Amino acid sequence: MHRIYFIVALFSMTMLYACQQKPQEGTRLAEEKQSPVIVVVNYPLEFIVKSLVGPDVKVLNPVPPGSDPETWFPNDEIIQTIQEADLIVTNGANFADWVKKLSLPRSKVLKTSIFLKEDLITVPDYEVHSHGSGGAHSHAGTVAFFWLDPALLARQADAIGKKLIQLLPREKESITENLKNLKDSLEPLNLKLDQLRSKYPGLHWFSQRPVYQYLTRRADWTVHHLHWKKNTKPNESTWETMKTIQELHKVPFMIWEQKPDKKLLNEFQQRGVSSFVLNPLTAKPARGDYLTEMRLQLNQLEAFLKSGSSTQESSETK
Amino acid sequence: MNGVFRLTFRYLAYNRLKTVTLILCVSLALLLPVLLQFGVSQFEQDLLSRARSTPLIAGAKGSRFDLALQSMYFNQADRESTNMLEVEAIEETGYALPIPLVLRFTAQGAPVVGTTLDYFEFRKLVMAKGSNLKRLGDCVIGANLAENLQLSPGDQLMSDPLNVFDLSGTYPLKMRVVGVLEKSGSADDDAVFVDVHTEWIISGIGHGHQKINAATNKDLVLKQEGSTTIANAAVPQFNEVTEENITSFHFHGDTETFPVSSIIVIPFDKKSEVLLLGMYDSDTSVLQLIRPIEIVNELMEMVFRVKQLFDMNTFLVSVSVGLLLCLVFLLSLRLRKRERQTMFQLGCSRSTIWKLQLTEILFIVLASLIIVLVLTLVCRIYAYQIIKFLFI
Numbered sequence: 001m002h003r004i005y006f007i008v009a010l011f012s013m014t015m016l017y018a019c020q021q022k023p024q025e026g027t028r029l030a031e032e033k034q035s036p037v038i039v040v041v042n043y044p045l046e047f048i049v050k051s052l053v054g055p056d057v058k059v060l061n062p063v064p065p066g067s068d069p070e071t072w073f074p075n076d077e078i079i080q081t082i083q084e085a086d087l088i089v090t091n092g093a094n095f096a097d098w099v100k101k102l103s104l105p106r107s108k109v110l111k112t113s114i115f116l117k118e119d120l121i122t123v124p125d126y127e128v129h130s131h132g133s134g135g136a137h138s139h140a141g142t143v144a145f146f147w148l149d150p151a152l153l154a155r156q157a158d159a160i161g162k163k164l165i166q167l168l169p170r171e172k173e174s175i176t177e178n179l180k181n182l183k184d185s186l187e188p189l190n191l192k193l194d195q196l197r198s199k200y201p202g203l204h205w206f207s208q209r210p211v212y213q214y215l216t217r218r219a220d221w222t223v224h225h226l227h228w229k230k231n232t233k234p235n236e237s238t239w240e241t242m243k244t245i246q247e248l249h250k251v252p253f254m255i256w257e258q259k260p261d262k263k264l265l266n267e268f269q270q271r272g273v274s275s276f277v278l279n280p281l282t283a284k285p286a287r288g289d290y291l292t293e294m295r296l297q298l299n300q301l302e303a304f305l306k307s308g309s310s311t312q313e314s315s316e317t318k
Numbered sequence: 319m320n321g322v323f324r325l326t327f328r329y330l331a332y333n334r335l336k337t338v339t340l341i342l343c344v345s346l347a348l349l350l351p352v353l354l355q356f357g358v359s360q361f362e363q364d365l366l367s368r369a370r371s372t373p374l375i376a377g378a379k380g381s382r383f384d385l386a387l388q389s390m391y392f393n394q395a396d397r398e399s400t401n402m403l404e405v406e407a408i409e410e411t412g413y414a415l416p417i418p419l420v421l422r423f424t425a426q427g428a429p430v431v432g433t434t435l436d437y438f439e440f441r442k443l444v445m446a447k448g449s450n451l452k453r454l455g456d457c458v459i460g461a462n463l464a465e466n467l468q469l470s471p472g473d474q475l476m477s478d479p480l481n482v483f484d485l486s487g488t489y490p491l492k493m494r495v496v497g498v499l500e501k502s503g504s505a506d507d508d509a510v511f512v513d514v515h516t517e518w519i520i521s522g523i524g525h526g527h528q529k530i531n532a533a534t535n536k537d538l539v540l541k542q543e544g545s546t547t548i549a550n551a552a553v554p555q556f557n558e559v560t561e562e563n564i565t566s567f568h569f570h571g572d573t574e575t576f577p578v579s580s581i582i583v584i585p586f587d588k589k590s591e592v593l594l595l596g597m598y599d600s601d602t603s604v605l606q607l608i609r610p611i612e613i614v615n616e617l618m619e620m621v622f623r624v625k626q627l628f629d630m631n632t633f634l635v636s637v638s639v640g641l642l643l644c645l646v647f648l649l650s651l652r653l654r655k656r657e658r659q660t661m662f663q664l665g666c667s668r669s670t671i672w673k674l675q676l677t678e679i680l681f682i683v684l685a686s687l688i689i690v691l692v693l694t695l696v697c698r699i700y701a702y703q704i705i706k707f708l709f710i
Binding site for chain 1 (some may be wrong): 409416434436439449450451453454456515564565567572573
C-alpha cells in the first residue's frame with residue numbers, strides 16, 4: 001500500500017517539475033527577445049548607436065580589434081549572429097566588403113547614406129581597372145567617410161534615431177534626449193571646422209585614396225587623391241601624378257590615414273609636401289571616443305597649419 | 319438479393335468486352351466535365367492564392383501578364399529589366415518593403431531566383447534541411463528540385479550557361495547548396511534561390527580572379543600603364559565562391575545600376591498601398607506597379623470564357639453518350655429477350671428480371687464512378703505539376 005502512495009507521489013512530483021520547465025524556458029527566451037541586438041559596420045556608427053540607446057540594447061560591431069572594417073569578412077557563426085540581429089546599421093557607399101557579400105534581410109538593414117543623398121561626394125576616378133585589351137578605365141564611386149564631417153554624422157544619427165524609435169517605441173523619450181545631447185556635443189567640432197575654414201581658406205591637400213573629401217569640403221579645401229592603394233608603396237606613376245597635380249595647384253600638404261615610414265616622409269618633404277596624419281576613425285581609437293579623438297585631431301591640424309610645414313601626427317597614431 | 323448480384327456479376331464477367339466498353343464510355347463521359355471543373359478550380363485556387371499573398375509587383379513597363387506570372391512563377395519571359403535604384407526609391411518612400419527578384423538564369427533547367435532573405439519570410443518558407451543563404455555563391459533549393467536532382471546541403475549545383483556556343487559569354491557558377499526548403503505546393507518548390515549579388519556574379523557583373531603580379535605573372539599581363547596592370551583574357555576567373563577566394567570577388571560599377579527583373583512590393587498599410595499605386599500611375603514613371611490579384615482575375619475571366627465553350631461541348635457530348643448508352647441497353651434488352659423468357663419460365667418473377675437488368679447498369683455506373691474518382695485523386699496529387707505543364 002505504501003509503495004502505491006510512493007509511486008503516486010513520485011509521479012505527481014515528476015509531472016509538476018515537467019510543467020514548470022516550459023514557463024522557465026519561455027521566460028528565458030522572452031528575456032533574450034527583450035534585449036535587441038543592433039549590428040553596426042564601423043566605429044562611428046557604433047558610437048552613434050551607443051550614444052542613443054541604453055545598456056539594455058546590445059550594440060555589436062563584429063569587426064575584431066586590429067582588423068580593417070573595410071575588408072574584414074565574418075565566419076559562418078558571426079554571419080548567423082548578423083542575420084539574426086534586430087537591426088543592421090550600414091554606412092552605405094560600399095563601405096565594408098561583407099555588406100555586399102553576405103545575404104542580409106533588407107527589412108532589417110538601415111543604410112544611412114540614403115539620408116545624406118544630396119550631400120554625397122562622388123569621385124569620377126574612384127576606381128581604375130581594366131579587363132582584356134580594352135585598356136584601363138575608371139568607375140565613379142561615392143566616398144564613404146561621411147563621419148569626418150560632424151554635420152553629416154549628426155544626420156546619420158538622426159536617421160538611426162528615427163529607426164531606433166520604430167524598433168524600441170518605449171525608449172522614444174530617452175532616444176530623443178540622447179540624440180539632442182549627441183548633436184550638442186558635436187557643436188564644438190563644427191565650430192572648430194568653421195574656424196579652420198575662415199583662417200585657412202582654399203587649401204589643397206594630397207591623399208592616398210578618396211577618404212577626406214567630406215572633411216575638406218567642410219573646411220572649403222580641395223583634396224587630390226593619388227590612386228594609391230592602401231598598404232602599398234608609391235611607384236613612379238604615383239610620383240608622376242603627384243608632380244602633375246602639384247604643377248597645377250601647388251599642393252603643400254599630404255594627409256595620411258596612418259603614420260608613413262620615415263623614408264617616405266622625407267621623400268614627400270623633399271618634394272615640398274608636408275605630412276599630417278588624421279585617423280579616419282573607422283575603428284575604435286585606443287583612447288577616448290569619436291568626440292575626444294576628433295577634437296584632438298582637429299586641434300593638432302590647427303597647430304600643424306599654424307606651424308606651416310613641420311610634420312605632425314595625431315596622438316593616436318604616435 | 320445475393321442471387322441477383324451473383325447472376326449480374328457472372329453475366330458482366332462473361333461479357334467482358336461489352337462490360338469494359340460500357341464502363342469506359344460512361345467513365346469518359348463523366349471524366350471530361352469532372353476533370354475540367356476540377357482543373358479550372360484548382361488553377362483558379364492556385365493562381366488566386368499566390369496572387370492574394372503578393373500585394374504589389376513593380377517592374378519595367380510592358381506586358382502586365384508577363385510581369386505578374388514571371389514574378390509569381392519565375393517563368394522565363396523576355397522582358398525589360400529595371401535596376402536597384404528603383405528598389406531603393408521604393409524603400410525611400412517609407413511606404414513599403416521592396417523585395418528584388420532577378421530572374422535570368424537557370425540551373426539544371428530550374429529557375430535561379432536572385433532575391434534577399436526577406437523573400438523567405440514573406441512567403442513563409444521554412445527550411446527542411448540545412449540553413450538559409452549566408453554569403454555569395456550560396457543557394458537554397460526547393461523541395462521538388464532537391465528530390466529530382468538528389469541534392470542536399472553540402473552538395474554543389476552548377477548554373478546553366480545562357481548560350482553554349484558563346485565562348486565569350488558568362489561563366490557558369492558552381493553554387494554551394496546550403497539548404498533545402500520544405501514543400502510548399504508552389505513554384506518555390508522547383509526553384510533555386512540565391513542572393514541578388516550571386517545572380518549578378520552569374521551574369522558577369524561581378525567576378526573573382528587571382529591577383530596579378532606584373533613581375534611574376536608575365537604570361538597573364540597584356541601591358542602595364544603606370545600603376546595599372548592590364549591583364550589578358552588568360553586570367554582565370556573563379557567559377558566557385560570559397561572561403562579562400564570570396565575576398566577577391568568584386569563588382570564593377572554602382573550597385574544602383576545593376577539589373578532587377580521585378581520587385582515584390584509589400585506596403586506597410588492600406589494607405590501606403592494607395593499612395594504607391596498613385597505614385598507610379600503616370601506616363602512619366604519608368605515603372606509599372608500592378609496588383610497581381612487584378613491580373614489573375616483578368617486571366618481567370620478569359621479562362622472562364624473558354625470554359626463556357628468547353629461546358630457546352632461537354633453537355634452535348636454527355637447527351638450523345640447518354641443516348642448511346644440507352645441505345646446499347648435497349649439493344650441489349652432486345653437481344654436478351656429469349657434469356658428473359660427462359661428465366662420467366664424457370665419461375666423467376668418479372669421484378670427480379672428487372673432487378674437483374676438495373677443491377678447490371680448500377681454495376682457499370684459504379685465501376686465508372688470509381689475510375690473517375692481514382693483519376694481525379696491522382697490529378698489532385700499532381701495538380702500543381704499538371705497545371706504548370708499545361709498553363710505556365
